[in-house]
Amino acid sequence: MASTKLLLDYIYEHESKRANDIVFTQPMGGGKVVDFTWAQAADQARRMATYLKAQGFEPGARIAILSKNTAHFMMAEMAIWMAGYTTVAIFPTEGADTVKYVLTHSEASLLFVGKLDAFDTQIGGIPAGLPCVALPLSPKNSYRTWDDITTQTQPIAGKPARAGGDLCFIMYTSGSTGTPKGVMHTFEGATRASEGIVTFTNSQMGNAPYRALSYLPLAHIFERAWIACSGYVKGSGRIFFAEALETFVQDLQRARPTVFISVPRLWLKFQQGVSAKMPQKKLKTLLSIPILNNIVRKKVLTQLGLNEVVLAGCGSAPLPPALLQWYRDLGLHLSEGYGMTEDFAYSHSTNKNQQELGYVGVPYPGVQRRLDDDGEILIKSLGTMKGYYKQPELDAEVFTADGFFRTGDLGEALPDGQLKLTGRKKELFKTAKGKYVAPAPIENMINESPMVELCLVSGVGQPAAYAIVVPAEGLRPQLKDATVRAEFEAEMKAVLARVNAKVADYEQLSKIVVAKDPWTIDNGQLTPTMKIKRSKIEANVAPNVDKWYETKGQVIWA
Numbered sequence: 001m002a003s004t005k006l007l008l009d010y011i012y013e014h015e016s017k018r019a020n021d022i023v024f025t026q027p028m029g030g031g032k033v034v035d036f037t038w039a040q041a042a043d044q045a046r047r048m049a050t051y052l053k054a055q056g057f058e059p060g061a062r063i064a065i066l067s068k069n070t071a072h073f074m075m076a077e078m079a080i081w082m083a084g085y086t087t088v089a090i091f092p093t094e095g096a097d098t099v100k101y102v103l104t105h106s107e108a109s110l111l112f113v114g115k116l117d118a119f120d121t122q123i124g125g126i127p128a129g130l131p132c133v134a135l136p137l138s139p140k141n142s143y144r145t146w147d148d149i150t151t152q153t154q155p156i157a158g159k160p161a162r163a164g165g166d167l168c169f170i171m172y173t174s175g176s177t178g179t180p181k182g183v184m185h186t187f188e189g190a191t192r193a194s195e196g197i198v199t200f201t202n203s204q205m206g207n208a209p210y211r212a213l214s215y216l217p218l219a220h221i222f223e224r225a226w227i228a229c230s231g232y233v234k235g236s237g238r239i240f241f242a243e244a245l246e247t248f249v250q251d252l253q254r255a256r257p258t259v260f261i262s263v264p265r266l267w268l269k270f271q272q273g274v275s276a277k278m279p280q281k282k283l284k285t286l287l288s289i290p291i292l293n294n295i296v297r298k299k300v301l302t303q304l305g306l307n308e309v310v311l312a313g314c315g316s317a318p319l320p321p322a323l324l325q326w327y328r329d330l331g332l333h334l335s336e337g338y339g340m341t342e343d344f345a346y347s348h349s350t351n352k353n354q355q356e357l358g359y360v361g362v363p364y365p366g367v368q369r370r371l372d373d374d375g376e377i378l379i380k381s382l383g384t385m386k387g388y389y390k391q392p393e394l395d396a397e398v399f400t401a402d403g404f405f406r407t408g409d410l411g412e413a414l415p416d417g418q419l420k421l422t423g424r425k426k427e428l429f430k431t432a433k434g435k436y437v438a439p440a441p442i443e444n445m446i447n448e449s450p451m452v453e454l455c456l457v458s459g460v461g462q463p464a465a466y467a468i469v470v471p472a473e474g475l476r477p478q479l480k481d482a483t484v485r486a487e488f489e490a491e492m493k494a495v496l497a498r499v500n501a502k503v504a505d506y507e508q509l510s511k512i513v514v515a516k517d518p519w520t521i522d523n524g525q526l527t528p529t530m531k532i533k534r535s536k537i538e539a540n541v542a543p544n545v546d547k548w549y550e551t552k553g554q555v556i557w558a
Contacts, residue, residue: 003195006187007168007232008081012159014235015042021236024071027243027251028137036071038235045078046155048146052083053156055110055131060167062106064088066099066122067114069214069241072135072146074228076112077169082160085109087169088182089219091528092116093521098180099125102172106182106389112146113138164188170389171221173341174527182389183221183341193346193383194229196364201230201259201311204335204351208310210237213255215248216263220529221341222315225383226261252305260306261313264323265530267334268453270304271326272472275450280326287329297331306332313337315345316529318421318440320448321357336360338421342398342405343367344383348419359418369419370404376425377411378404410438427534429460435506437465439534442507445499451475451491454519454526457509458538462549464510468541468558470518488514492555513541513548516558 005013014023019039026034036044052063063080065087067073073089080087088106090099092115099122103111111126113119114135123141126132134143162168168187172180201210212231216223231239240255242248274283278300286296301307312327315337327334333352338360339345348369350361363369367381384405387395398406410422423438430436439457446455446467453472459465471479471488478484492512500508519525525537541558548556 003192006162006164006191007194007229008078008160008162008187010191010233010235011042011045011078014038014232018235022238023231023235024074025238025240025255026071027241027247027254029243033254034071036075041071041075042078043155044072044146044150045075045082047150047153048076048079049082049156049160050153051149052079052085052110057085057109059084061085061109062088062170063110063112064090064103064106064108065112065114065219066090066092066094066116067112067135067138067218068092068116069216069218069223070115070135070137071239071241072137073112073114073218074239076114076135076146077228081162081168082156084160084162086167088172089169089217089224090172091174091217091219093118093217093528094122094125096122096125100127101125102180102182103127103130106170106172113141113143162187164191167386169224171224171341172219174220174529174531181391181394184386184389185344185383186386189383189386190225190229190344191233192366193225193344193381194233196346196366196383197226197230198234200349200351200364201234205258205310208258210234210259211240211255211257211308212237212259212261213240213242213252213257215242215251216261217528220316221345222261222263222339222529225339225345226313249305255305256308257306258308258310259313260309260311261315263316263530264314264319264447265317265454267314267319267327268323268447269473270306271323272450272474274300274304276474280450284329294331300330301332311335313349315339317531318444320444322448324357338409338419340407342385342407343379343381344385346381346383347379350418354416354418356414356418359414359420361419362417363419368404371411371413372406374425375410375412375422377407377409377419377421379407380404429458431459431465431506432461432463433506437507439465442467442499442503442509445502446495446512449491449495451488452495454532456532456534456537458534459510462510462545464508466511466513466545466548467509468513468515468537470515473518476518489555496554511548511554511556513556513558 015038020037022035023038024036063085077087090102110131112133115137119139132143134145168185168190170182214227242251287293312334319336335350337349339347348360370378408425412420423440428436442457443455452469454470457467
């Protein structure tokens with residue numbers, strides 16, 4: 001029989017049956033850590049729910065959260081749901097303009113302000129007169145505090161219920177293709193997809209205990225679905241939070257995660273950190289020696305804080321196959337998945353039996369997939385969004401007549417159902433040769449180089465395509481050294497040769513351009529989820545492109 005429980009029903013069940021089990025572990029700074037049991041977390045949420053309900057907002061009113069990941073972020077969300085409202089989370093790295101856009105577009109009735117690094121640059125985006133509540137660990141402000149409210153307010157009684165069709169949250173996309181869109185997910189859809197995630201993780205983990213470190217933004221669907229909502233459903237797991245970038249290794253070692261999900265950029269940084277201490281050639285040799293390989297694997301994974309990980313996952317962007325193989329050689333079963341904000345990050349994943357390199361696996365249970373005539377991937381599942389908030393004209397564009405979501409991604413499938421992504425429809429471009437080039441697969445090949453952190457392939461209307469690369473973070477300070485610079489140039493020429501040997505003649509790259517500065521969230525060239533903002537980067541370099549083509553040589557320094 002299909003489940004009829006919704007997320008809040010699971011929370012009430014854990015509050016009762018797992019009252020004394022620790023669910024959240026929150027670092028408070030200065031080495032201090034606070035644990036919250038299910039009973040304590042639910043009690044805090046109930047008290048805040050009473051306060052929110054007393055404000056008299058309309059049913060389903062949007063309540064926003066601007067915060068890095070903390071236990072109180074998740075307790076605030078529980079409170080929002082109990083009070084009959086809808087959550088809107090804002091990426092904690094967004095600037096004032098985007099903060100203002102999301103708060104205004106969602107018509108937020110109240111804002112929770114939590115742990116942030118640059119609140120002084122964001123506060124200008126908060127509309128005058130919008131009620132705000134300060135979560136613990138928030139920057140200095142004059143708002144009424146969570147602790148003040150919860151100590152003076154009685155917990156909401158009973159089990160306030162929500163209908164399956166009620167809006168659970170509006171997830172604003174990270175804006176890689178322009179203005180963020182508000183993706184609406186209902187309690188029914190979010191719960192059924194979360195149950196599917198729990199079923200999948202259980203199948204991969206067996207009887208291993210569940211410990212996760214929550215650090216990817218909770219405003220991102222990947223973290224919200226795979227850590228927060230699946231945590232509400234599972235109940236038996238424990239979620240740890242990170243203190244700061246500088247303490248990340250200690251945070252990992254405190255959590256000793258058995259589940260660890262990340263984005264390609266961090267998996268790459270981990271590898272580059274290992275390679276800085278032990279060159280890849282030496283590591284490969286040691287792993288090939290039977291008496292040493294298990295010792296070396298354990299040592300490397302322990303240094304990374306990943307030695308107890310049973311289920312490792314990567315999503316948000318393609319992972320170079322060579323990097324995936326590197327982790328598997330270390331004994332870490334790294335699963336690559338594919339999902340979007342619109343499908344609740346519940347679409348495809350590799351598993352222990354279907355893990356072909358370069359593929360993103362097979363559909364999760366309950367997910368229907370088909371390829372359109374042009375190769376576009378169409379998805380339909382219980383986790384598919386209700387639609388875009390206040391933009392019904394977009395719904396008409398992205399849904400087929402029979403309810404499949406047009407992902408905008410192009411793909412091809414193996415006979416056993418494993419899916420390969422071959423590019424984005426809107427990213428295809430034509431060179432002067434008149435044929436379409438898909439940049440993503442070529443970028444993936446370039447990203448296999450340990451000397452490259454990020455890259456972009458472009459060349460609209462040019463004689464041939466070109467690539468811009470950002471050198472690896474640890475390498476950048478050394479590029480002033482002529483010897484290191486020469487080694488980097490030699491590697492880029494080798495990358496160019498390797499790529500051009502694998503692609504069609506019309507896709508071949510004429511040159512590689514070395515970016516002058518790294519692409520970051522702060523300079524607006526990466527989204528909060530570390531995806532490149534293709535149009536922004538292309539616009540920034542547009543005045544220089546013709547000059548690059550006139551310059552002799554295969555490697556150009558911007």
